[in-house]
Amino acid sequence: MFLQEAPADTTIYMIAGYAVIFTVMVVYLVSLYLRRRNLEQDLEVLEEIGEGDS
Amino acid sequence: MEAKPRLLTVLDYITAALFLIAVGLVFLYAPLEAVMGNVQRVFYFHVAAGWVGMLSFLVAAIAGVAYLLRGNRKWDTVGLSAVEIGIVFAFINIVTGSIWARPIWNTWWTWDPRLTTATVMELIYIAYLMLRQGIEDPDRRARFGAVYAIVGFLSVPLTFYSARLFRTIHPVVIGTNDPNAQGQFNMTPKMLQTFMFSLLTFTFIFADLLWHRIRVGRLSEKVEQVRLKTLQ
Numbered sequence: 001m002f003l004q005e006a007p008a009d010t011t012i013y014m015i016a017g018y019a020v021i022f023t024v025m026v027v028y029l030v031s032l033y034l035r036r037r038n039l040e041q042d043l044e045v046l047e048e049i050g051e052g053d054s
Numbered sequence: 055m056e057a058k059p060r061l062l063t064v065l066d067y068i069t070a071a072l073f074l075i076a077v078g079l080v081f082l083y084a085p086l087e088a089v090m091g092n093v094q095r096v097f098y099f100h101v102a103a104g105w106v107g108m109l110s111f112l113v114a115a116i117a118g119v120a121y122l123l124r125g126n127r128k129w130d131t132v133g134l135s136a137v138e139i140g141i142v143f144a145f146i147n148i149v150t151g152s153i154w155a156r157p158i159w160n161t162w163w164t165w166d167p168r169l170t171t172a173t174v175m176e177l178i179y180i181a182y183l184m185l186r187q188g189i190e191d192p193d194r195r196a197r198f199g200a201v202y203a204i205v206g207f208l209s210v211p212l213t214f215y216s217a218r219l220f221r222t223i224h225p226v227v228i229g230t231n232d233p234n235a236q237g238q239f240n241m242t243p244k245m246l247q248t249f250m251f252s253l254l255t256f257t258f259i260f261a262d263l264l265w266h267r268i269r270v271g272r273l274s275e276k277v278e279q280v281r282l283k284t285l286q
Contacts, residue, residue, distance in 0.1 A: 007086055010093035010157045017096035017153045021103070021146055028142050032266055039273045046280045053284070 056273070062265055069255075069262040076248075076255040084248040087239055094239065096154045098248055101227070102256035104147035104172075108210050109260055110140025111179065115207035118200035130196035131275070133203050134186070135267035137179050139260060144176045158237040159223065167216040168224035175209040182206060 080098050087094035117133035120126075151169065152162050163169065182202050189195040217224045225238040227249075241249065 005089075007088055007091035008093075008157060010091040013153050013157050014092040014095050017093070017100070017150045020149050020153065021099050024142060024146050024149075028139075028263075032263070032270060036266075036270050036273065039270065039277050042277050043273070043280060046277065046284050050280065050284050 056269070058269075062262075062269075065258070065262050065265065069258045072251075072255040072258050076252050079248040079251055084245050085242055087245075090158060090237065090239065093154055093157055096150050097227070098252040099256075100147055100150040100154065101249065102252040103143045103150065105253055106256045106260045107140045107144030107147055107175075108214060109257070110136045110143065110264075111175070111203075111207055111210050113264070114140065114203040118203035121196055121200040122204075127192065127196055127275070128272075130192075130199055131268055131271035132264075133199055135264055135271055137182055137203065138267060139263050141176065141179050141183070143256075143260075144172065144179070148172055148176060154237070164223070166224055167220035167222045168213070171209065171213040171216040175213045178206045178209050 076098075080095050084095065084098065086092065113136040114133045117129045117136060121129035121133065148169075151172075155164070156162050182199065185202070186195055186199055189198055216222065217226050223236045225235040227239075227241065
């Protein structure tokens with residue numbers, strides 16, 4: 001019991017790990033949102049062009 | 055424009071709630087590991103991200119088989135969506151593993167069988183996306199994607215079993231462990247509960263993201279069809 005060491009201080013690595021996890025997930029979510037928004041805008045423009053031609 | 059299904063909105067909320075609870079469990083409920091300290095908490099989402107990566111590649115392989123059998127392009131969209139999500143989560147798995155390894159193995163990286171096979175798996179699926187870009191014809195691209203996803207899936211069991219079959223320093227938390235493994239620990243009941251909850255949460259995250267990504271894929275196809283019609 002007296003020989004038992006305290007846990008290593010590795011908090012900084014835990015923070016780095018979770019920073020990576022949250023950042024990558026947020027970036028992917030934003031990329032999905034932006035791709036969808038851009039496609040919806042493209043579709044609107046194309047439909048307007050189509051209506052203008054007909 | 056296709057309206058967002060009510061079930062998807064419900065899934066969004068459930069997934070967000072599960073994620074918040076999982077974060078709470080990791081930081082507030084799971085005990086501090088006696089030797090490694092706080093960095094051990096990375097393990098919960100590190101393994102869960104690896105699980106989602108492998109699950110995604112399994113779904114891509116199944117979608118590949120379905121496409122080859124049915125010839126319906128919706129399966130190509132499912133496969134592509136699953137691969138994209140798999141790459142994101144396998145990346146999280148590899149990077150968080152490297153961060154964990156720095157204080158535990160005293161190195162950011164070593165060409166251990168598990169790390170090597172995980173990296174090869176990631177590169178195989180990045181190549182899938184790159185090679186798809188080079189094929190113009192949608193049917194050919196879908197056929198190629200289907201076959202590639204099925205063959206590429208061989209890298210998944212190889213990665214999973216690499217820590218169990220080869221001499222490795224990578225710990226195996228569930229199952230028998232190589233005596234050379236470094237960073238091994240015994241899970242307490244609270245750790246096990248947090249771990250299982252993280253796996254469940256990430257499974258929901260996968261389902262939610264896959265549904266959203268498929269919707270983006272379908273919209274992209276629709277835009278392409280309208281564009282071709284407008285140009286004619």
